[in-house]
Amino acid sequence: MTAQKIQFSFELFPPRTPAGWDKLPALASALAAVQPAFFSVTYGAGGSEQNGTYDTLIRVVEQTGIETAPHLTCIGSTRARIGALLDQYRAAGVTRIVALRGDLPATAASSEAPGELRYASELVAFIRETHGDHFTLEVAAYPEMHPQAANPDADFDAFRRKIDAGADGAVTQYFFTAEAYFDFVERCTRAGITVPIVPGIMPITNHAQLTRFSAACGADIPRWIRLRLEQYQDDKAALQDFGLEVVARLCRALLDNGAPGLHFYTLNQAEPTLRLWQHLGLPTPTGS
Template sequence: MSTSQKFSLELFPPRTPEGAAKLPATLKQLAATGPEFFSVTYGALGSDQNGTYETLMTVVRETGVEAAPHLTCIGSTRMHIAALLNQYRDAGVKRIVALRGDLPATAYSPAAPGEFHFANELVAFIRESHGDHFRIEVAAYPEMHPQADNISADFAHFKRKVEAGADAAITQLFYNADAYFSFRERCVKAGISAAIVPGIMPITGYQNILRFTANCGADLPRWIRLRLEELQDDKPALLDFGTEVVARLCETLIKGGVPSLHFYTINQADPTLRLCSALGIGRR
């Protein structure tokens, strides 16, 4: 694989003092691979909004790499989002990941509580208030959002986000390359020119990957699940198998002409470093 392949990395704000203490060393290891940017997530119900800013500034301070904060609709007011955008712009941020956000477990409506109900409204507000200053990324679901009524309704919602002004999309995790290519083909047929960047989740454990895929509605192919189940008590073998599976997926995507790869790091350096090494991408 070519070392020129673009990629980016996702982090979440540390939830414990121990996690915060480990973050600078993890960042330096990850930054050494040469990512295009880091994205920093925003907690459910906005619980990590302060942590997002602090983590973003830690990324910039420790690595000098561009950082993109996530913004969500959950519980947000126009005034609050406006203040955050100004704060990020003043900090030199030029890229935003705009999302609806995870709804609370008690929610019965697909709309987020607050003044922004859907991500397309948030995208439109960013464009109205800041023009083209920010590059805006949104979410895409090659296998359908788990709360969507059907796949056509889900795609129509994605199209509204692009029409509102999104520049690119980062997909939810998946382990079936055909799901990505089918979604991208549908975008082309619908006249959507925004870049569709595949989101890549390393496999590091049996139970956690079952949980991740169940929560986001992603398919975990049966042959992968059965092999992981068999290897769950042999950590080195499971890691080797997981790296092989995800690297093969990435190779297929790269050969298929993806614009970039977006790795979900879960604030760990080793899984992503293993994948970069297997793929021959990044600095070495």
């Protein structure tokens, strides 16, 4: 693999506690030491609050000088509010945005999405209409299907609408089966979609947490991995060593077969991602 042609990026979330905010500078600095292409910052705590996203973004940029992209969701919002957020981000020097629908309220069906913009494709179109090509727009992709999609074809059609609306690239939900990613990329190629589709990577560090996240987002944990994690759940070191090997093999398969980069879901922990980074032999600047 040619490192110069591959982009690596890290996702952070707005800290939920004063202690988390206190730790943010050290976290950002540790991850910035390997010079990712950009950071992304999720939409508030649980997708409920954009102020935390903005505050986190500003602090990360001030601490590291590295491009940082906010997640921007449209669910339950208005064009006026989204427009104000876009103006705020543009004034702050933001040039990249991760454009998402956002999580539906627990009582809403997918056809009942509240707000003036109901789908990520509509959000992408709105950003293009109001800001032209100022922002690089990343969208979400689901190699194993969005958990609320009716079927794989409907899910793929929703993804294609986001690209047609003007998205520049996509970052996938995490997965543990490389074939799911390559099958999705092949479907994109057949559909004439040529934007970069970057795999999302989740380090494995905690059995219960991973099981909970995967159930919520529809990510499949293959049976052989799940059984080993259950076996090691009371041995933290063994579980993390096993998780490191599993995810490292996945990353190597992805990069060796043409993935344009990797986007790491750090969960605001530097060590698991940097340990994986070093295990993969990814580029580490001299002196870092």
